[in-house]
Amino acid sequence: MPQPVLTASLMKDVALCSSPLKTKGALTIVAEKDLQALPLDLLLVLDVSGSMSGDGISVVTDSMVHILNNLMRPEDRIAVITFNSSANVHTSWTDVAGTIAPLTAGGGTNFGSAINEVLSFLGGNDGDGSRAGVAFFLSDGQGQPAKDDNVRSITDFGFTMHTIGVTSGANPTHLEQMAELARGHYYHAPGFEDVKRAFQSIFNYGKTIVYAAPELDVTVPDGVTISDVVQTPQGLSLTKHLGPGTHSISLSHMIKDTRMEISFSVSVDNVSCEGQTMIATFTLGQTTTHLTVRGTNDQTELYNAPMNTDVTMIAHSAVAATALKQGNDAAVTRAITKMEKLGIANPNANTRATIISQATQATTQGERMETLGKMQSDTSGKTKLRED
Amino acid sequence: MQCTDPDCSRELAEADLAAGCCQECFEMLDPTVVLELRKSMGIETYSPPEIQIPEKQEAPISLPSFEQCPGCFVDLMTNDLSIWRKGLQCPYCQEPSPHQNDHSSLSSAETPSEQQSVPFILNSGSNSGTVFNLPVSQELGRNDFRQILVKPEYDQRRQFLSGEHFKIHFDAISQSVSIEDLGSLNGTFINGRKIVGPLPHPLTHSDVLNLHDLSFCLGSFSPPAIRVTHEPSGVVTEHPFSDIPLKLHFGRSNSEGGRESWFRMAQVEFSQSQDKLDQLETISRSHLYIELERQQNQFSLSVWNEVAKPPFEVQGMDEFTITTPEKVTQKFSSNESKSIIFTHGRNSFEVAYILDKSTT
Numbered sequence: 001m002p003q004p005v006l007t008a009s010l011m012k013d014v015a016l017c018s019s020p021l022k023t024k025g026a027l028t029i030v031a032e033k034d035l036q037a038l039p040l041d042l043l044l045v046l047d048v049s050g051s052m053s054g055d056g057i058s059v060v061t062d063s064m065v066h067i068l069n070n071l072m073r074p075e076d077r078i079a080v081i082t083f084n085s086s087a088n089v090h091t092s093w094t095d096v097a098g099t100i101a102p103l104t105a106g107g108g109t110n111f112g113s114a115i116n117e118v119l120s121f122l123g124g125n126d127g128d129g130s131r132a133g134v135a136f137f138l139s140d141g142q143g144q145p146a147k148d149d150n151v152r153s154i155t156d157f158g159f160t161m162h163t164i165g166v167t168s169g170a171n172p173t174h175l176e177q178m179a180e181l182a183r184g185h186y187y188h189a190p191g192f193e194d195v196k197r198a199f200q201s202i203f204n205y206g207k208t209i210v211y212a213a214p215e216l217d218v219t220v221p222d223g224v225t226i227s228d229v230v231q232t233p234q235g236l237s238l239t240k241h242l243g244p245g246t247h248s249i250s251l252s253h254m255i256k257d258t259r260m261e262i263s264f265s266v267s268v269d270n271v272s273c274e275g276q277t278m279i280a281t282f283t284l285g286q287t288t289t290h291l292t293v294r295g296t297n298d299q300t301e302l303y304n305a306p307m308n309t310d311v312t313m314i315a316h317s318a319v320a321a322t323a324l325k326q327g328n329d330a331a332v333t334r335a336i337t338k339m340e341k342l343g344i345a346n347p348n349a350n351t352r353a354t355i356i357s358q359a360t361q362a363t364t365q366g367e368r369m370e371t372l373g374k375m376q377s378d379t380s381g382k383t384k385l386r387e388d
Numbered sequence: 389m390q391c392t393d394p395d396c397s398r399e400l401a402e403a404d405l406a407a408g409c410c411q412e413c414f415e416m417l418d419p420t421v422v423l424e425l426r427k428s429m430g431i432e433t434y435s436p437p438e439i440q441i442p443e444k445q446e447a448p449i450s451l452p453s454f455e456q457c458p459g460c461f462v463d464l465m466t467n468d469l470s471i472w473r474k475g476l477q478c479p480y481c482q483e484p485s486p487h488q489n490d491h492s493s494l495s496s497a498e499t500p501s502e503q504q505s506v507p508f509i510l511n512s513g514s515n516s517g518t519v520f521n522l523p524v525s526q527e528l529g530r531n532d533f534r535q536i537l538v539k540p541e542y543d544q545r546r547q548f549l550s551g552e553h554f555k556i557h558f559d560a561i562s563q564s565v566s567i568e569d570l571g572s573l574n575g576t577f578i579n580g581r582k583i584v585g586p587l588p589h590p591l592t593h594s595d596v597l598n599l600h601d602l603s604f605c606l607g608s609f610s611p612p613a614i615r616v617t618h619e620p621s622g623v624v625t626e627h628p629f630s631d632i633p634l635k636l637h638f639g640r641s642n643s644e645g646g647r648e649s650w651f652r653m654a655q656v657e658f659s660q661s662q663d664k665l666d667q668l669e670t671i672s673r674s675h676l677y678i679e680l681e682r683q684q685n686q687f688s689l690s691v692w693n694e695v696a697k698p699p700f701e702v703q704g705m706d707e708f709t710i711t712t713p714e715k716v717t718q719k720f721s722s723n724e725s726k727s728i729i730f731t732h733g734r735n736s737f738e739v740a741y742i743l744d745k746s747t748t
Contacts, residue, residue, distance in 0.1 A: 011416065012407065015407060016407070020411070022410070023414075024414060024416060302405075302406035303426070303431055305408075312416055338416070
């Protein structure tokens with residue numbers, strides 16, 4: 001049975017021995033080529049507070065009917081959870097033959113109860129990886145926030161959650177953070193008319209999933225610390241810190257014919273002079289890869305050892321995406337400049353720099369983050385924007 | 389120099405250069421920083437090892453020598469050219485040749501750079517020992533040999549030649565001869581090895597050219613000084629003055645372990661008769677050596693036998709039998725022709741010194 005290909009590398013594969021080391025590393029995951037896309041479970045988490053009445057409800061209903069009648073494949077399922085001050089399962093799992101009852105709007109907005117309802121609904125769902133679960137959370141308002149841990153545990157059920165912010169009232173940064181915790185993307189909908197497009201986009205994305213929210217196991221030996229683990233090119237912050245021990249990280253869905261890239265910083269207390277020093281072991285399903293560094297005293301060899309331009313590009317792109325999310329324009333520009341310099345050695349860095357600098361041109365933070373979410377890297381590391 | 393991260397004030401040092409990364413804040417060093425850092429620390433810039441581009445070997449394209457007729461602008465080549473150079477008129481437009489007033493004869497008018505033909509000694513059949521000048525840069529095949537080998541006994545052997553069998557190249561600069569097989573059916577063999585491909589195979593003096601059972605031996609451009617004839621096969625090899633000092637070997641194997649030219653050709657000649665082949669093999673792999681040196685007007689000829697090999701009888705020097713590996717040396721004047729015959733059983737070699745008439 002074919003397995004995904006895991007490649008872990010450091011900026012340089014040699015390091016000065018008998019001394020500490022700080023460097024950047026990257027893990028890339030490429031799925032088998034001819035993998036079939038998984039059947040899709042689409043969970044709609046819809047804001048039906050008072051502000052959604054009228055246009056909002058009719059656009060959402062139209063979009064749902066469109067998905068049900070035109071886009072869904074026979075193996076796909078859909079379910080709807082509605083929330084205002086409290087949350088309810090509006091429609092349980094139904095396939096293409098089912099119907100969805102009309103929605104009614106009214107009341108306040110409470111994100112926390114919505115997420116709780118999602119978790120209890122998914123609690124009966126077995127996340128065995130045979131189906132891809134995509135939840136999407138639509139809101140036009142600022143509600144009471146959900147607990148981070150609760151949002152994060154959505155991935156435990158093999159689901160990722162995307163968020164759509166109708167920005168006449170919603171706070172994009174807040175919704176973006178929710179999407180990031182649940183390994184999804186943020187979609188930007190300035191008005192209700194944009195909601196339909198976002199629905200379609202998410203559905204099309206869902207149809208290309210080959211691995212549903214895979215778990216990556218990382219084993220870090222004593223004397224090594226891994227930090228700032230960021231999935232690129234979307235700039236999804238996976239975790240801040242991994243000390244010695246074994247850790248499990250939920251990744252976002254793996255899309256057909258793409259490369260998943262994970263950038264991280266490595267601190268080693270002491271690089272051994274003999275042989276390879278173990279830095280980490282990465283395991284995804286049946287596949288395992290070891291990241292090591294060779295210690296040497298030879299100054300010339302160290303200085304002349306080539307830099308792995310792929311690792312450097314991934315690291316720069318993680319910096320750029322993180323800065324873009326934080327709205328730190330100076331840091332984004334700096335990262336773009338560095339990527340452009342790298343472009344001489346690695347043309348992929350150039351295309352990525354161009355796309356990120358295009359993202360910075362967007363007028364609203366919501367648009368920027370939507371562009372980030374649409375960035376994907378093909379199996380050779382070339383970046384492009386996903387088209388829906 | 390300082391780390392490029394505005395929030396980090398680390399002074400970059402060797403450790404940072406070695407890791408390619410700031411050892412404080414993980415800031416990656418970009419190529420310009422690396423260069424500056426190397427400069428400030430006095431480490432010479434890294435240049436990747438030089439890679440040598442392999443020379444591409446191609447078949448040399450040698451243009452045939454030609455002259456353009458001023459009357460009809462036809463490029464005169466090969467036979468037409470030699471007629472033209474002899475002073476005869478252009479065969480196409482009867483334009484008179486400017487060469488008719490040339491005083492010199494054809495042979496001396498031709499400088500080596502305009503070499504038209506290469507001498508090959510035929511070593512097959514009753515015409516063995518005849519020297520043929522085969523034209524260069526021309527496709528040679530069955531029809532060309534019909535005009536050379538006219539005796540009926542050669543009809544059978546000619547059948548194995550292709551219509552366009554091979555081509556001889558002459559490089560005027562290096563004065564070297566090479567031969568190219570034109571995809572013949574039965575192949576062109578040099579010293580027993582089939583030559584293939586578009587690259588001409590270089591030929592050196594005394595190399596044996598085999599076209600099926602026709603044997604030729606590359607002769608000398610200048611008049612021969614020494615002519616060696618093997619009886620009873622009639623195989624002839626020639627050596628010009630420029631080859632002296634000369635070492636001849638009357639044995640079956642050469643120093644590289646291959647067959648000596650004379651033996652190779654004699655074998656082909658006797659291929660139909662097991663009895664004659666057996667006779668040939670009475671000569672050992674390494675047997676009789678002859679060395680010829682020249683000191684002004686004198687030649688000194690040294691002869692010696694390989695240890696424990698049957699003796700040769702000698703005629704033409706002081707008659708005696710060579711039985712020992714000790715050298716027997718005789719001197720003779722360069723002003724007289726000389727013929728010495730070395731005999732062993734039914735094999736004999738005649739070594740003839742031919743006077744160079746042009747020098748006398």
